[in-house]
Amino acid sequence: MAATDESLISRAIVDHDTQAFDELVQRHQSRVRGWLRHLAGDPALADDLAQETFLRAWKKIATYKAKGSFEAWLLTIARNEFLQNKRKSGRETGHLERLQAETTTDNSESQEYHGEGADADRFLEILGPDERDIMILVYGIGLSHNEASHVSGLPLGTVKSHVRRGVLKVREKFGVTGR
Amino acid sequence: MSNEIEGQEEFAMQAMFGREIPPVADDGFSKTVLVRVRRKIWKRRVTLLSATVLGLVIALPTVGQLLLMLSNELVALAARAETSDTLGQLGSLASLLPLRETAQIASDELKNFSAQISPVSWYQQNRLLVGAGLLSLASLFMTHILDR
Numbered sequence: 087m088a089a090t091d092e093s094l095i096s097r098a099i100v101d102h103d104t105q106a107f108d109e110l111v112q113r114h115q116s117r118v119r120g121w122l123r124h125l126a127g128d129p130a131l132a133d134d135l136a137q138e139t140f141l142r143a144w145k146k147i148a149t150y151k152a153k154g155s156f157e158a159w160l161l162t163i164a165r166n167e168f169l170q171n172k173r174k175s176g177r178e179t180g181h182l183e184r185l186q187a188e189t190t191t192d193n194s195e196s197q198e199y200h201g202e203g204a205d206a207d208r209f210l211e212i213l214g215p216d217e218r219d220i221m222i223l224v225y226g227i228g229l230s231h232n233e234a235s236h237v238s239g240l241p242l243g244t245v246k247s248h249v250r251r252g253v254l255k256v257r258e259k260f261g262v263t264g265r
Numbered sequence: 266m267s268n269e270i271e272g273q274e275e276f277a278m279q280a281m282f283g284r285e286i287p288p289v290a291d292d293g294f295s296k297t298v299l300v301r302v303r304r305k306i307w308k309r310r311v312t313l314l315s316a317t318v319l320g321l322v323i324a325l326p327t328v329g330q331l332l333l334m335l336s337n338e339l340v341a342l343a344a345r346a347e348t349s350d351t352l353g354q355l356g357s358l359a360s361l362l363p364l365r366e367t368a369q370i371a372s373d374e375l376k377n378f379s380a381q382i383s384p385v386s387w388y389q390q391n392r393l394l395v396g397a398g399l400l401s402l403a404s405l406f407m408t409h410i411l412d413r
Contacts, residue, residue, distance in 0.1 A: 137294075
């Protein structure tokens with residue numbers, strides 16, 4: 087039987103067991119890299135940030151409190167790494183720029199988009215930047231609202247209303263009613 | 266029925282948003298992380314060891330000097346205590362006087378004795394040395410804490 091995250095974490099903390107940490111990296115690298123690719127919009131940069139995320143996680147692993155999942159903790163570090171990198175480099179590309187471009191999308195484009203029907207690749211465009219991140223964290227990654235609140239840095243109430251609004255928008259535009 | 270629809274909607278949402286975070290193959294990623302983690306551990310060990318050795322090299326003469334000075338002071342104090350034979354006098358007094366008066370005399374004697382030691386003046390004379398010694402000991406302690 088595979089060891090649980092908790093037992094691997096405890097081995098990493100108590101025995102400084104790098105093999106246990108390696109197992110944790112293997113388990114969670116996909117989600118962390120995927121999340122950073124979504125945030126950064128650049129796979130190479132995302133992978134660099136993912137490496138920094140895991141190095142930081144190793145350094146800070148003793149501070150991990152099992153309040154939420156280990157994955158949520160990692161995603162929080164990943165988001166902080168992304169924000170730190172953005173501040174450092176002063177880059178206006180990536181997530182922020184894409185988000186800004188999307189918020190200036192005018193109504194006619196939305197109408198046109200609506201007229202084209204449910205294009206699965208563009209369905210995220212109907213959501214605001216925060217709504218999109220929250221919906222991905224909750225539905226794409228499967229975090230609880232509480233964990234999504236920690237990862238995004240948004241209050242729990244805001245997360246819940248983003249989810250509610252996001253669901254309504256998706257339902258309205260694409261008729262996701264489970265038919 | 267409503268629950269079934271909600272469940273299907275949840276499933277559809279998961280499928281839609283799950284596509285935004287597609288699985289990423291490891292492709293040596295975890296190996297790279299592990300190599301970097303191990304390199305970091307070694308770097309830290311080497312840095313701490315070098316810092317400890319350097320700290321000891323700097324601190325040893327000062328700590329040695331401090332210990333020598335303290336031992337000289339203690340020897341001098343012991344010699345003074347022996348010549349004044351305070352304890353012997355107190356012992357004979359205790360057999361003659363009630364306990365309360367003996368305690369009072371002992372307390373006065375102790376005050377006189379500590380006045381002879383005068384730690385304040387000793388500290389003022391050797392302030393830098395004491396500071397250096399304490400810092401050296403603190404740095405060793407800090408190194409130990411950091412390593413943990």
